[in-house]
Amino acid sequence: MSAASAAPATDPPAIILVGPQLGENIGTAARAMLNCGLTDLRLVAPRDGWPNPQAWAPAVGAHGVLEQARVFPTLTTAVADLRRVYATSARHRDMVKPVLTPRQAAAEIHAKSVQGERSGILFGPERTGLSNDEVVLAHRLVEVPLNPDFSSLNLAQAVLILAYEWWQARPASESPAQPSGVLLATHAELTGFYAHLERALDATGFFKTPELRPSMVRNLRNLFLRADLTEQEVRTLHGVLTALCGRSMDGL
Protein backbone atom coordinates (compact mmCIF):
# COMPACT_ATOMS: atom_id res chain seq x y z
CA MET A 1 0.00 0.00 0.00
CA SER A 2 1.49 3.30 -0.99
CA ALA A 3 1.85 6.15 1.42
CA ALA A 4 -0.53 8.20 -0.69
CA SER A 5 -3.36 5.74 -0.19
CA ALA A 6 -2.71 5.30 3.52
CA ALA A 7 -4.88 8.22 4.62
CA PRO A 8 -7.17 6.80 7.32
CA ALA A 9 -10.53 5.70 5.94
CA THR A 10 -12.73 6.71 8.83
CA ASP A 11 -15.77 4.78 9.98
CA PRO A 12 -18.99 6.33 8.68
CA PRO A 13 -21.52 7.28 11.35
CA ALA A 14 -24.79 5.43 11.79
CA ILE A 15 -27.95 7.35 10.91
CA ILE A 16 -30.64 6.69 13.50
CA LEU A 17 -34.20 7.72 12.73
CA VAL A 18 -36.22 7.79 15.92
CA GLY A 19 -39.92 7.09 15.43
CA PRO A 20 -40.01 8.08 11.75
CA GLN A 21 -43.57 8.55 10.51
CA LEU A 22 -43.48 8.45 6.70
CA GLY A 23 -41.95 5.61 4.72
CA GLU A 24 -41.29 8.07 1.94
CA ASN A 25 -39.01 10.10 4.19
CA ILE A 26 -37.11 6.96 5.17
CA GLY A 27 -36.54 6.21 1.48
CA THR A 28 -35.41 9.74 0.64
CA ALA A 29 -33.13 9.70 3.66
CA ALA A 30 -31.60 6.39 2.48
CA ARG A 31 -30.89 7.92 -0.92
CA ALA A 32 -29.24 10.96 0.68
CA MET A 33 -27.16 8.67 2.90
CA LEU A 34 -25.82 6.64 0.00
CA ASN A 35 -25.14 9.85 -1.96
CA CYS A 36 -22.70 10.62 0.82
CA GLY A 37 -21.27 7.15 1.38
CA LEU A 38 -23.34 6.25 4.47
CA THR A 39 -25.04 2.86 4.71
CA ASP A 40 -25.77 2.12 8.39
CA LEU A 41 -29.44 3.03 8.78
CA ARG A 42 -31.17 2.27 12.08
CA LEU A 43 -34.87 2.73 12.71
CA VAL A 44 -36.25 3.07 16.21
CA ALA A 45 -39.92 2.02 16.37
CA PRO A 46 -40.94 3.30 12.92
CA ARG A 47 -44.61 4.28 13.09
CA ASP A 48 -45.78 2.15 10.16
CA GLY A 49 -43.60 -0.90 10.85
CA TRP A 50 -40.79 -2.22 8.73
CA PRO A 51 -40.24 -2.96 5.90
CA ASN A 52 -42.48 -0.17 4.65
CA PRO A 53 -43.25 -0.38 0.91
CA GLN A 54 -43.59 3.43 0.73
CA ALA A 55 -39.84 3.76 1.29
CA TRP A 56 -38.68 1.91 -1.81
CA ALA A 57 -39.51 4.24 -4.72
CA PRO A 58 -38.02 7.43 -3.17
CA ALA A 59 -34.81 5.54 -2.33
CA VAL A 60 -34.18 5.12 -6.10
CA GLY A 61 -30.86 3.23 -6.30
CA ALA A 62 -30.31 3.03 -2.54
CA HIS A 63 -32.41 -0.11 -1.95
CA GLY A 64 -29.41 -1.81 -0.36
CA VAL A 65 -29.46 0.74 2.47
CA LEU A 66 -33.13 -0.06 3.14
CA GLU A 67 -32.58 -3.81 2.94
CA GLN A 68 -29.78 -3.64 5.50
CA ALA A 69 -31.62 -1.22 7.80
CA ARG A 70 -31.99 -2.50 11.35
CA VAL A 71 -35.03 -1.92 13.51
CA PHE A 72 -34.78 -1.40 17.26
CA PRO A 73 -37.56 -1.20 19.84
CA THR A 74 -35.85 1.57 21.82
CA LEU A 75 -33.25 4.24 21.25
CA THR A 76 -31.08 2.80 24.00
CA THR A 77 -30.68 -0.49 22.13
CA ALA A 78 -30.11 1.32 18.83
CA VAL A 79 -27.09 3.23 20.15
CA ALA A 80 -25.69 0.48 22.37
CA ASP A 81 -22.58 -0.16 20.25
CA LEU A 82 -21.80 3.51 19.56
CA ARG A 83 -19.30 5.56 21.47
CA ARG A 84 -20.45 9.01 20.53
CA VAL A 85 -23.98 10.15 19.81
CA TYR A 86 -25.07 13.41 18.18
CA ALA A 87 -28.66 14.64 18.44
CA THR A 88 -30.00 16.91 15.72
CA SER A 89 -32.30 19.48 17.15
CA ALA A 90 -34.00 22.54 15.74
CA ARG A 91 -35.27 23.78 19.07
CA HIS A 92 -33.17 25.31 21.76
CA ARG A 93 -32.77 22.91 24.66
CA ASP A 94 -32.02 23.86 28.18
CA MET A 95 -29.51 21.09 28.50
CA VAL A 96 -25.90 21.69 29.20
CA LYS A 97 -24.44 20.03 26.12
CA PRO A 98 -22.13 21.50 23.53
CA VAL A 99 -24.02 22.68 20.43
CA LEU A 100 -22.21 22.11 17.14
CA THR A 101 -22.90 23.02 13.54
CA PRO A 102 -23.11 20.06 11.13
CA ARG A 103 -19.68 21.08 9.84
CA GLN A 104 -18.16 21.05 13.31
CA ALA A 105 -19.84 17.74 14.09
CA ALA A 106 -18.53 16.20 10.86
CA ALA A 107 -14.97 17.21 11.67
CA GLU A 108 -15.29 15.75 15.16
CA ILE A 109 -16.83 12.49 13.90
CA HIS A 110 -13.89 11.98 11.56
CA ALA A 111 -11.34 12.86 14.23
CA LYS A 112 -12.88 10.49 16.78
CA SER A 113 -13.29 7.77 14.19
CA VAL A 114 -9.56 7.80 13.53
CA GLN A 115 -9.19 7.09 17.24
CA GLY A 116 -11.57 4.15 16.93
CA GLU A 117 -14.73 5.81 18.23
CA ARG A 118 -17.76 5.05 16.12
CA SER A 119 -20.54 7.68 16.08
CA GLY A 120 -24.24 7.86 15.41
CA ILE A 121 -26.51 10.77 14.54
CA LEU A 122 -30.08 10.92 15.85
CA PHE A 123 -33.04 12.40 14.02
CA GLY A 124 -36.44 12.71 15.67
CA PRO A 125 -39.94 12.11 14.31
CA GLU A 126 -41.09 14.49 11.57
CA ARG A 127 -43.70 16.26 13.64
CA THR A 128 -42.08 16.61 17.03
CA GLY A 129 -38.34 16.09 16.76
CA LEU A 130 -36.45 14.30 19.52
CA SER A 131 -37.87 14.31 23.03
CA ASN A 132 -35.79 15.54 25.92
CA ASP A 133 -35.41 11.95 27.13
CA GLU A 134 -33.94 11.03 23.77
CA VAL A 135 -31.67 14.06 23.56
CA VAL A 136 -30.25 13.24 26.97
CA LEU A 137 -28.58 10.13 25.48
CA ALA A 138 -26.49 12.28 23.17
CA HIS A 139 -23.03 13.67 23.82
CA ARG A 140 -23.60 16.65 21.59
CA LEU A 141 -26.41 18.65 20.04
CA VAL A 142 -26.21 19.54 16.38
CA GLU A 143 -28.08 22.58 15.18
CA VAL A 144 -28.21 23.43 11.48
CA PRO A 145 -27.77 27.19 11.03
CA LEU A 146 -30.80 28.20 8.96
CA ASN A 147 -33.11 31.13 8.32
CA PRO A 148 -34.33 31.87 11.85
CA ASP A 149 -37.78 32.73 10.48
CA PHE A 150 -38.18 29.35 8.79
CA SER A 151 -35.85 26.78 10.22
CA SER A 152 -37.93 23.63 10.16
CA LEU A 153 -36.21 21.13 7.87
CA ASN A 154 -37.82 18.13 6.26
CA LEU A 155 -36.43 14.91 7.84
CA ALA A 156 -34.65 13.70 4.71
CA GLN A 157 -33.20 17.19 4.14
CA ALA A 158 -31.76 17.16 7.66
CA VAL A 159 -30.21 13.74 7.03
CA LEU A 160 -28.75 15.03 3.77
CA ILE A 161 -27.07 18.02 5.39
CA LEU A 162 -25.42 15.93 8.09
CA ALA A 163 -24.38 13.24 5.60
CA TYR A 164 -23.17 15.85 3.11
CA GLU A 165 -20.99 17.56 5.69
CA TRP A 166 -19.54 14.20 6.73
CA TRP A 167 -18.67 13.38 3.13
CA GLN A 168 -17.13 16.82 2.53
CA ALA A 169 -14.96 16.44 5.64
CA ARG A 170 -13.41 13.13 4.56
CA PRO A 171 -9.63 13.28 4.73
CA ALA A 172 -9.51 12.40 1.03
CA SER A 173 -12.00 15.11 0.08
CA GLU A 174 -10.87 17.11 -2.91
CA SER A 175 -12.04 19.77 -5.27
CA PRO A 176 -13.86 18.48 -8.33
CA ALA A 177 -11.58 17.47 -11.16
CA GLN A 178 -11.13 20.25 -13.64
CA PRO A 179 -11.70 19.40 -17.33
CA SER A 180 -8.86 17.07 -18.21
CA GLY A 181 -6.84 16.68 -21.38
CA VAL A 182 -7.30 20.38 -22.01
CA LEU A 183 -4.22 22.55 -22.25
CA LEU A 184 -4.24 26.29 -21.95
CA ALA A 185 -2.55 27.91 -24.93
CA THR A 186 1.13 28.77 -24.56
CA HIS A 187 2.19 32.34 -24.47
CA ALA A 188 3.68 31.93 -27.96
CA GLU A 189 0.37 30.66 -29.30
CA LEU A 190 -1.42 33.64 -27.77
CA THR A 191 1.16 36.03 -29.20
CA GLY A 192 0.70 34.45 -32.61
CA PHE A 193 -3.02 35.01 -32.37
CA TYR A 194 -2.65 38.61 -31.15
CA ALA A 195 -0.37 39.29 -34.11
CA HIS A 196 -2.85 37.75 -36.54
CA LEU A 197 -5.68 39.81 -35.04
CA GLU A 198 -3.76 43.06 -35.03
CA ARG A 199 -2.52 42.63 -38.61
CA ALA A 200 -6.10 41.97 -39.63
CA LEU A 201 -7.36 45.06 -37.82
CA ASP A 202 -4.56 47.20 -39.28
CA ALA A 203 -5.52 45.98 -42.74
CA THR A 204 -9.13 47.01 -42.24
CA GLY A 205 -8.29 50.45 -40.87
CA PHE A 206 -9.76 49.60 -37.44
CA PHE A 207 -7.19 51.77 -35.66
CA LYS A 208 -8.26 55.17 -36.92
CA THR A 209 -6.19 57.18 -34.44
CA PRO A 210 -2.60 55.93 -34.38
CA GLU A 211 -1.95 57.39 -30.91
CA LEU A 212 -4.74 55.24 -29.46
CA ARG A 213 -3.54 52.04 -31.08
CA PRO A 214 -1.30 50.90 -28.20
CA SER A 215 -4.02 51.16 -25.58
CA MET A 216 -6.63 49.57 -27.82
CA VAL A 217 -4.27 46.68 -28.51
CA ARG A 218 -3.67 46.24 -24.79
CA ASN A 219 -7.39 46.15 -24.11
CA LEU A 220 -7.91 43.50 -26.78
CA ARG A 221 -5.05 41.35 -25.51
CA ASN A 222 -6.34 41.61 -21.97
CA LEU A 223 -9.77 40.55 -23.04
CA PHE A 224 -8.52 37.40 -24.74
CA LEU A 225 -6.09 36.64 -21.97
CA ARG A 226 -8.85 36.68 -19.39
CA ALA A 227 -10.64 33.99 -21.37
CA ASP A 228 -7.95 31.41 -20.50
CA LEU A 229 -7.93 30.16 -24.07
CA THR A 230 -6.97 26.59 -24.83
CA GLU A 231 -4.72 25.58 -27.72
CA GLN A 232 -7.74 24.37 -29.65
CA GLU A 233 -9.58 27.62 -29.03
CA VAL A 234 -6.62 29.63 -30.34
CA ARG A 235 -6.65 27.51 -33.50
CA THR A 236 -10.38 28.14 -33.77
CA LEU A 237 -9.89 31.88 -33.39
CA HIS A 238 -7.24 31.88 -36.12
CA GLY A 239 -9.81 30.17 -38.31
CA VAL A 240 -12.43 32.72 -37.34
CA LEU A 241 -10.13 35.59 -38.26
CA THR A 242 -9.21 34.00 -41.56
CA ALA A 243 -12.83 33.37 -42.38
CA LEU A 244 -13.94 36.88 -41.42
CA CYS A 245 -11.26 38.55 -43.43
CA GLY A 246 -11.93 36.36 -46.43
CA ARG A 247 -10.02 36.95 -49.62
CA SER A 248 -8.93 40.43 -48.55
CA MET A 249 -6.57 38.75 -46.05
CA ASP A 250 -4.82 36.52 -48.54
CA GLY A 251 -1.64 38.47 -48.15
CA LEU A 252 -1.35 37.94 -44.36
Added chain:
Amino acid sequence: MSAASAAPATDPPAIILVGPQLGENIGTAARAMLNCGLTDLRLVAPRDGWPNPQAWAPAVGAHGVLEQARVFPTLTTAVADLRRVYATSARHRDMVKPVLTPRQAAAEIHAKSVQGERSGILFGPERTGLSNDEVVLAHRLVEVPLNPDFSSLNLAQAVLILAYEWWQARPASESPAQPSGVLLATHAELTGFYAHLERALDATGFFKTPELRPSMVRNLRNLFLRADLTEQEVRTLHGVLTALCGRSMDGL
Protein backbone atom coordinates in the same frame (compact mmCIF):
# COMPACT_ATOMS: atom_id res chain seq x y z
CA MET B 1 -26.12 52.12 12.18
CA SER B 2 -23.41 50.62 14.33
CA ALA B 3 -20.20 49.30 12.87
CA ALA B 4 -21.10 45.84 14.09
CA SER B 5 -24.26 45.71 11.97
CA ALA B 6 -22.62 47.15 8.88
CA ALA B 7 -21.45 43.82 7.45
CA PRO B 8 -22.66 43.80 3.84
CA ALA B 9 -25.96 41.96 3.41
CA THR B 10 -25.32 40.29 0.11
CA ASP B 11 -27.94 39.73 -2.56
CA PRO B 12 -29.27 36.17 -2.48
CA PRO B 13 -28.94 34.24 -5.74
CA ALA B 14 -31.95 33.31 -7.87
CA ILE B 15 -32.78 29.61 -8.06
CA ILE B 16 -33.71 28.67 -11.60
CA LEU B 17 -35.38 25.31 -12.22
CA VAL B 18 -35.14 24.47 -15.90
CA GLY B 19 -37.94 22.23 -17.17
CA PRO B 20 -38.86 20.81 -13.76
CA GLN B 21 -41.11 17.77 -14.07
CA LEU B 22 -42.72 17.17 -10.68
CA GLY B 23 -44.66 19.82 -8.81
CA GLU B 24 -43.74 18.06 -5.58
CA ASN B 25 -40.06 18.69 -6.24
CA ILE B 26 -40.74 22.37 -6.90
CA GLY B 27 -42.50 22.58 -3.54
CA THR B 28 -39.73 20.79 -1.65
CA ALA B 29 -37.16 23.01 -3.37
CA ALA B 30 -39.10 26.12 -2.30
CA ARG B 31 -39.06 24.93 1.30
CA ALA B 32 -35.30 24.29 1.13
CA MET B 33 -34.79 27.76 -0.38
CA LEU B 34 -36.65 29.54 2.39
CA ASN B 35 -34.84 27.43 5.02
CA CYS B 36 -31.71 29.14 3.71
CA GLY B 37 -33.07 32.63 3.17
CA LEU B 38 -33.62 32.39 -0.61
CA THR B 39 -36.87 33.58 -2.16
CA ASP B 40 -36.26 34.27 -5.88
CA LEU B 41 -37.57 31.14 -7.61
CA ARG B 42 -37.72 31.07 -11.41
CA LEU B 43 -39.26 28.28 -13.43
CA VAL B 44 -38.35 27.74 -17.06
CA ALA B 45 -41.10 25.92 -18.94
CA PRO B 46 -42.26 23.67 -16.08
CA ARG B 47 -43.61 20.45 -17.58
CA ASP B 48 -47.00 20.53 -15.88
CA GLY B 49 -47.59 24.28 -16.16
CA TRP B 50 -47.82 26.77 -13.33
CA PRO B 51 -49.21 27.14 -10.74
CA ASN B 52 -49.05 23.41 -10.05
CA PRO B 53 -51.21 22.31 -7.09
CA GLN B 54 -48.81 19.41 -6.36
CA ALA B 55 -46.20 21.92 -5.20
CA TRP B 56 -48.12 23.43 -2.32
CA ALA B 57 -48.19 20.69 0.34
CA PRO B 58 -44.46 19.84 0.19
CA ALA B 59 -43.58 23.54 0.46
CA VAL B 60 -45.09 23.56 3.99
CA GLY B 61 -44.57 27.14 5.21
CA ALA B 62 -42.83 28.38 2.06
CA HIS B 63 -45.98 29.18 0.08
CA GLY B 64 -44.80 32.75 -0.38
CA VAL B 65 -41.85 31.51 -2.44
CA LEU B 66 -44.23 29.61 -4.73
CA GLU B 67 -46.63 32.53 -5.02
CA GLN B 68 -43.83 34.87 -6.08
CA ALA B 69 -42.22 32.36 -8.45
CA ARG B 70 -41.84 33.66 -11.99
CA VAL B 71 -42.27 31.52 -15.08
CA PHE B 72 -40.18 32.05 -18.21
CA PRO B 73 -40.54 30.43 -21.62
CA THR B 74 -36.79 30.11 -22.16
CA LEU B 75 -33.66 29.98 -20.06
CA THR B 76 -32.25 33.01 -21.85
CA THR B 77 -35.11 35.20 -20.65
CA ALA B 78 -34.91 33.72 -17.14
CA VAL B 79 -31.28 34.77 -16.67
CA ALA B 80 -31.45 38.07 -18.55
CA ASP B 81 -31.00 40.29 -15.48
CA LEU B 82 -28.29 38.18 -13.85
CA ARG B 83 -24.60 38.87 -14.12
CA ARG B 84 -23.26 35.51 -13.11
CA VAL B 85 -24.78 32.13 -13.75
CA TYR B 86 -23.82 28.81 -12.15
CA ALA B 87 -24.91 25.51 -13.67
CA THR B 88 -25.24 22.50 -11.39
CA SER B 89 -24.18 19.37 -13.17
CA ALA B 90 -23.63 15.81 -12.05
CA ARG B 91 -22.08 14.68 -15.27
CA HIS B 92 -18.66 15.64 -16.48
CA ARG B 93 -18.89 18.06 -19.38
CA ASP B 94 -16.27 18.59 -22.01
CA MET B 95 -16.63 22.31 -21.75
CA VAL B 96 -13.85 24.57 -20.75
CA LYS B 97 -15.44 26.15 -17.72
CA PRO B 98 -14.19 26.27 -14.18
CA VAL B 99 -15.76 23.58 -12.00
CA LEU B 100 -16.51 24.63 -8.42
CA THR B 101 -17.78 22.85 -5.34
CA PRO B 102 -20.98 24.28 -3.84
CA ARG B 103 -18.85 25.75 -1.06
CA GLN B 104 -16.53 27.49 -3.50
CA ALA B 105 -19.49 28.73 -5.53
CA ALA B 106 -21.17 30.11 -2.40
CA ALA B 107 -18.06 32.05 -1.43
CA GLU B 108 -17.81 33.49 -4.93
CA ILE B 109 -21.50 34.41 -5.07
CA HIS B 110 -21.14 36.38 -1.85
CA ALA B 111 -17.93 38.06 -2.98
CA LYS B 112 -19.42 39.10 -6.33
CA SER B 113 -22.64 40.18 -4.72
CA VAL B 114 -20.74 42.64 -2.55
CA GLN B 115 -19.47 44.11 -5.83
CA GLY B 116 -23.04 44.39 -7.09
CA GLU B 117 -23.16 41.29 -9.28
CA ARG B 118 -26.34 39.30 -8.81
CA SER B 119 -26.09 35.54 -9.45
CA GLY B 120 -28.39 32.70 -10.38
CA ILE B 121 -28.03 28.94 -10.03
CA LEU B 122 -29.42 26.59 -12.67
CA PHE B 123 -30.87 23.15 -12.01
CA GLY B 124 -31.91 20.86 -14.85
CA PRO B 125 -34.92 18.58 -15.23
CA GLU B 126 -35.08 15.60 -12.84
CA ARG B 127 -34.44 12.94 -15.45
CA THR B 128 -31.85 14.49 -17.72
CA GLY B 129 -30.18 17.42 -16.00
CA LEU B 130 -29.20 20.49 -17.98
CA SER B 131 -28.53 20.15 -21.71
CA ASN B 132 -25.25 21.29 -23.16
CA ASP B 133 -27.04 24.26 -24.75
CA GLU B 134 -28.25 25.28 -21.31
CA VAL B 135 -24.90 24.76 -19.60
CA VAL B 136 -23.22 26.96 -22.18
CA LEU B 137 -25.05 29.99 -20.73
CA ALA B 138 -23.31 29.54 -17.39
CA HIS B 139 -20.08 31.13 -16.25
CA ARG B 140 -19.26 28.26 -13.96
CA LEU B 141 -20.13 24.62 -13.40
CA VAL B 142 -20.93 23.47 -9.90
CA GLU B 143 -20.39 19.84 -9.05
CA VAL B 144 -21.42 18.47 -5.66
CA PRO B 145 -18.72 16.12 -4.38
CA LEU B 146 -20.61 12.88 -3.62
CA ASN B 147 -20.16 9.13 -3.48
CA PRO B 148 -18.85 8.43 -7.00
CA ASP B 149 -20.82 5.16 -7.07
CA PHE B 150 -24.13 6.89 -6.36
CA SER B 151 -23.97 10.56 -7.14
CA SER B 152 -27.42 11.25 -8.56
CA LEU B 153 -29.15 13.76 -6.28
CA ASN B 154 -32.85 14.39 -6.08
CA LEU B 155 -33.66 17.88 -7.49
CA ALA B 156 -34.79 19.38 -4.18
CA GLN B 157 -31.76 17.88 -2.42
CA ALA B 158 -29.47 19.58 -4.94
CA VAL B 159 -31.24 22.91 -4.37
CA LEU B 160 -30.87 22.42 -0.61
CA ILE B 161 -27.12 21.85 -0.80
CA LEU B 162 -26.49 24.96 -2.89
CA ALA B 163 -28.83 27.06 -0.75
CA TYR B 164 -27.35 25.65 2.47
CA GLU B 165 -23.81 26.49 1.41
CA TRP B 166 -24.89 30.00 0.46
CA TRP B 167 -26.47 30.50 3.87
CA GLN B 168 -23.42 29.10 5.69
CA ALA B 169 -21.14 31.46 3.76
CA ARG B 170 -23.01 34.61 4.76
CA PRO B 171 -20.66 37.20 6.23
CA ALA B 172 -22.74 37.18 9.41
CA SER B 173 -22.69 33.40 9.70
CA GLU B 174 -21.94 32.25 13.20
CA SER B 175 -21.74 29.16 15.30
CA PRO B 176 -24.95 28.19 17.04
CA ALA B 177 -25.51 29.95 20.31
CA GLN B 178 -24.33 27.91 23.23
CA PRO B 179 -26.76 27.43 26.12
CA SER B 180 -26.98 30.85 27.72
CA GLY B 181 -27.32 31.91 31.31
CA VAL B 182 -25.37 28.84 32.36
CA LEU B 183 -22.16 29.32 34.29
CA LEU B 184 -19.53 26.68 34.71
CA ALA B 185 -18.71 26.12 38.34
CA THR B 186 -15.76 28.04 39.74
CA HIS B 187 -12.67 26.19 40.77
CA ALA B 188 -13.55 26.86 44.42
CA GLU B 189 -16.97 25.32 43.96
CA LEU B 190 -15.42 22.24 42.39
CA THR B 191 -12.88 21.99 45.18
CA GLY B 192 -15.68 22.22 47.72
CA PHE B 193 -17.44 19.37 46.02
CA TYR B 194 -14.31 17.23 45.78
CA ALA B 195 -13.73 17.75 49.49
CA HIS B 196 -17.30 16.77 50.31
CA LEU B 197 -17.00 13.66 48.13
CA GLU B 198 -13.66 12.60 49.55
CA ARG B 199 -14.73 13.11 53.16
CA ALA B 200 -17.80 11.02 52.43
CA LEU B 201 -15.71 8.26 50.85
CA ASP B 202 -13.23 8.33 53.73
CA ALA B 203 -16.10 7.99 56.18
CA THR B 204 -17.41 4.90 54.37
CA GLY B 205 -13.99 3.21 54.16
CA PHE B 206 -13.95 3.43 50.35
CA PHE B 207 -10.16 3.91 50.26
CA LYS B 208 -9.08 0.51 51.55
CA THR B 209 -5.42 0.87 50.59
CA PRO B 210 -4.04 4.20 51.83
CA GLU B 211 -1.18 4.19 49.28
CA LEU B 212 -3.69 4.13 46.42
CA ARG B 213 -5.82 6.96 47.78
CA PRO B 214 -3.99 9.80 45.97
CA SER B 215 -4.32 8.25 42.53
CA MET B 216 -7.94 7.25 43.11
CA VAL B 217 -8.73 10.80 44.20
CA ARG B 218 -7.04 12.17 41.11
CA ASN B 219 -9.08 9.88 38.90
CA LEU B 220 -12.32 10.96 40.53
CA ARG B 221 -11.47 14.64 40.28
CA ASN B 222 -10.55 14.23 36.63
CA LEU B 223 -13.80 12.49 35.92
CA PHE B 224 -15.89 15.30 37.37
CA LEU B 225 -13.72 17.98 35.83
CA ARG B 226 -14.26 16.57 32.34
CA ALA B 227 -17.99 16.94 32.86
CA ASP B 228 -17.72 20.75 32.75
CA LEU B 229 -20.09 21.03 35.69
CA THR B 230 -22.22 24.10 36.13
CA GLU B 231 -22.77 25.85 39.44
CA GLN B 232 -26.23 24.36 39.66
CA GLU B 233 -24.90 20.87 38.92
CA VAL B 234 -22.34 21.19 41.70
CA ARG B 235 -25.11 22.14 44.09
CA THR B 236 -27.08 19.14 42.88
CA LEU B 237 -24.12 16.83 43.44
CA HIS B 238 -23.68 18.13 46.97
CA GLY B 239 -27.31 17.26 47.49
CA VAL B 240 -26.80 13.81 46.02
CA LEU B 241 -23.88 13.14 48.34
CA THR B 242 -25.78 14.34 51.36
CA ALA B 243 -28.77 12.22 50.43
CA LEU B 244 -26.69 9.11 49.76
CA CYS B 245 -24.82 9.37 53.01
CA GLY B 246 -27.97 10.00 54.98
CA ARG B 247 -27.82 10.29 58.71
CA SER B 248 -24.43 8.65 58.92
CA MET B 249 -22.95 11.83 57.42
CA ASP B 250 -24.47 14.16 59.93
CA GLY B 251 -21.07 15.01 61.28
CA LEU B 252 -19.64 16.24 57.95
